Amino acid sequence: MLLLEFRSFLLEGLLNTLFLSSVMIAGGTLFAVIFAAGLSATSPWLRRPVYGLVECLRDIPLMVTVLMVYFVLPHAGLSLNPFWSSALSVSVWGGANGAHIIRAGLLAVPLGQREAAMSSGLRGWKALLLVIVPQAMPIILPPYVSLVTSLLQASSLGAVLGVNELLRSAQILIEQTTIARGGSPAYLVYGSILVVYFALCWTISAFGAKLERHFAKPYQRGKATVPHSETVPAVLQPST
Amino acid sequence: MNFTYILEALPDLLSGLKMTLIVSFLAILLSCLIGVLGAILRTSGIKPLQYAVTAYVEFIRGTPYLVQIFFIFYGLPSLGLRFSIFWSGVIALTAWASAFQIENFRAGLAAVGSGMHDASASLGLKRWQHSVFVVLPLAARAALPSSMNTIVATVKNSAYLQAIGLVELTFVAVDRIAYDFRAIEMFASICVIYLICVFSISGLGYMVERRLSRPFGGR
Numbered sequence: 001m002l003l004l005e006f007r008s009f010l011l012e013g014l015l016n017t018l019f020l021s022s023v024m025i026a027g028g029t030l031f032a033v034i035f036a037a038g039l040s041a042t043s044p045w046l047r048r049p050v051y052g053l054v055e056c057l058r059d060i061p062l063m064v065t066v067l068m069v070y071f072v073l074p075h076a077g078l079s080l081n082p083f084w085s086s087a088l089s090v091s092v093w094g095g096a097n098g099a100h101i102i103r104a105g106l107l108a109v110p111l112g113q114r115e116a117a118m119s120s121g122l123r124g125w126k127a128l129l130l131v132i133v134p135q136a137m138p139i140i141l142p143p144y145v146s147l148v149t150s151l152l153q154a155s156s157l158g159a160v161l162g163v164n165e166l167l168r169s170a171q172i173l174i175e176q177t178t179i180a181r182g183g184s185p186a187y188l189v190y191g192s193i194l195v196v197y198f199a200l201c202w203t204i205s206a207f208g209a210k211l212e213r214h215f216a217k218p219y220q221r222g223k224a225t226v227p228h229s230e231t232v233p234a235v236l237q238p239s240t
Numbered sequence: 241m242n243f244t245y246i247l248e249a250l251p252d253l254l255s256g257l258k259m260t261l262i263v264s265f266l267a268i269l270l271s272c273l274i275g276v277l278g279a280i281l282r283t284s285g286i287k288p289l290q291y292a293v294t295a296y297v298e299f300i301r302g303t304p305y306l307v308q309i310f311f312i313f314y315g316l317p318s319l320g321l322r323f324s325i326f327w328s329g330v331i332a333l334t335a336w337a338s339a340f341q342i343e344n345f346r347a348g349l350a351a352v353g354s355g356m357h358d359a360s361a362s363l364g365l366k367r368w369q370h371s372v373f374v375v376l377p378l379a380a381r382a383a384l385p386s387s388m389n390t391i392v393a394t395v396k397n398s399a400y401l402q403a404i405g406l407v408e409l410t411f412v413a414v415d416r417i418a419y420d421f422r423a424i425e426m427f428a429s430i431c432v433i434y435l436i437c438v439f440s441i442s443g444l445g446y447m448v449e450r451r452l453s454r455p456f457g458g459r
Contacts, residue, residue, distance in 0.1 A: 059438040060431050061399035064410055068431070071414075071423035153304035160306070160403055167307055174314070187315035194303045194311060201302040 002185050003192055006173055013169025014196065020165050021155040023087045024094060028151050031095020036102040057096035065089045066157050082161035090154045097147055105140035106132060137215040145208030149201040156197070166193055246425050249416055256412030257433055263326070263408060264395040267333035271394065272387070274334070275341025282346050293342060300339035306400055308332055313404045329401040333394060340390040348383025349375065381452050388445030392438055399434075409433060 003010065038050030057065065069089035073080060080088060109132050117127035159167035170189045178184045282293045300308070312335070313328040323331060352375050360370035402411035413426040 056431070056435065059396075060434050061396040061410070063397075063399040063402065064427070064430060064434065067410070067414060068423075068427040071417055072427055075424055149302070156304035156306045167304070167310070171310075184314065184318050187311065187318050190307060190311040190315045194299075194307055197304055197307060198299060198302040205302075 002173075002177060002188065009173065010166070010169055010193075013164060013166040016164050016169075017152075017155050017166040018200075020083065020087060020158055020163060021152040024090045024151045024155055025148055027087060027091025028094025028098055028147070031091055032098025032102055035095050035099030036106070039099055039103050040106070054096040054099055057093055058100075062090070062093050062154060062157065063160070065093055066160065070161050082158065082163045086155075086158040086161050086163055090151060090157065093154070094147060094151045097150075098144065101140055101143045101147065102136075105136035108139045109135045134215070138212065141208065141212045141215060145205060145212070148208070149204050152200055152204065153197065166196065241428065242422065242425055245420070245422055246429050249422075249426065249429070252412050252416065253409065253429055253433065256407060256409040257437075259406065260395070260398050260408040261437075263329050263333060263401065263406065264398045266330045267337055267398070268391050268394050270330070270334040271337035271341045271390075274338040275345045275387075278338065278342035279345035279349055282342065283349055297339045297342050300336060305332075305336050305397060306403060308336060309400060309404055325404055325406050328404060329398070329406045333398060333401065336397060337390055337394045340393070341387060344383045344386040344390060345379065347386065348379035348381075351382035352378045384445070384449055384452065388442060388449070391445070392441050395437055395441060396434065 035050060035054050038046055039054065041047045041050070060068075066086055066089045069092075070080075070082070070085045073085070113131055113135060114127060117123075117131040122130060155165060156167040158165045159171060162168065170193050174184060174186050174189050178186075278293050278297075281289045284290065309328075309332040312323075312332045313325070316323070316328075356374055356378065357370065360374050365374065398408055399410040401408060402414060405411065407415075409430050413430045417423050417426050
């Protein structure tokens with residue numbers, strides 16, 4: 001059978017897909033945090049350009065963004081190979097979509113929580129990471145998990161630029177066998193990689209659902225709901 | 241940035257835009273029809289049909305759109321289904337958009353409270369009258385915002401069809417870049433054109449939404 005015969009070739013494509021999409025997910029998260037920070041900036045000189053950029057990225061088709069980064073960046077003196085070019089463009093796109101998810105999640109936490117954090121002596125980053133973010137997680141996670149599956153699916157756009165990921169491997173396999181043996185196995189090969197992509201996305205969703213359940217019950221975690229009388233809260237400890 | 245070059249390329253770009261709009265229009269029309277049908281089937285209570293529709297939606301949403309396009313254009317001919325580039329594009333775009341429209345309309349149907357059923361019954365409306373005159377308008381109203389999002393996404397996703405060689409806006413731009421190497425001009429122009437399309441469609445959707453949000457005082 002064709003797929004078994006070329007399994008190592010296809011497996012290599014799958015590994016490249018996994019690597020490429022990991023880069024895209026990491027990069028997308030990074031850009032999402034940066035854009036979200038920009039969108040929440042108090043200075044309009046920072047906020048408005050970021051907002052404009054994010055809106056443009058969301059409204060221009062991803063296919064166009066991917067091609068644009070690949071063709072236009074060399075004119076600016078930055079030549080990336082297809083792998084990093086597609087990784088960059090999809091990450092920026094993911095960041096633009098993720099930024100709104102993160103911002104909406106953070107805004108959904110009542111203002112009183114931030115005030116309460118400040119009154120307990122937590123300020124700035126500490127208040128954000130220890131008080132606000134854990135409460136925003138149940139709102140952020142569901143759309144964020146679906147963004148992660150979109151990023152995995154978007155890694156197939158690498159094939160358009162010629163990155164050797166799963167879809168490109170499938171294309172090469174089909175071209176070669178059509179020439180060498182006659183008769184196109186396209187439906188079989190494309191059908192199989194559709195199933196592979198579906199399994200990967202399903203895994204991500206299942207993992208995401210597990211994570212959501214974890215964050216959905218914030219106050220049942222650990223035993224720290226009632227502070228022990230003998231432990232002195234960190235803020236009340238004398239600073240040395 | 242060379243503006244005379246853009247002006248020179250404009251007729252080509254506009255004919256590409258025409259193709260983009262035709263393909264998108266057909267796909268939007270068909271996907272809305274399939275969306276309504278699918279949503280009705282999914283809430284019909286007939287188990288095998290419900291499972292089939294759910295499986296379809298989950299599969300389309302869980303697989304890359306680009307691979308779906310290749311499967312339809314390159315894969316189906318060896319199974320005896322051969323379509324032109326244009327119709328392959330329409331089918332791929334419709335198949336993708338339908339999955340999302342089914343979800344949108346299903347949520348719309350779910351948003352119509354069960355109290356409406358009792359109200360219709362007490363007014364003496366028959367079952368079909370209840371469905372057509374009461375549930376459908378309310379569900380369409382509830383589904384409109386997310387449905388508009390999918391419609392905008394359908395227009396944007398028509399750009400993927402350049403991968404199978406459909407001569408639409410993105411294809412025209414990339415094709416010209418291959419000859420003239422004017423990447424900056426071409427991408428700037430198609431970005432502006434896509435932005436205009438997206439803003440006009442979402443603006444139109446917003447207007448319809450506002451009009452419909454004045455429930456019975458319209459006019």
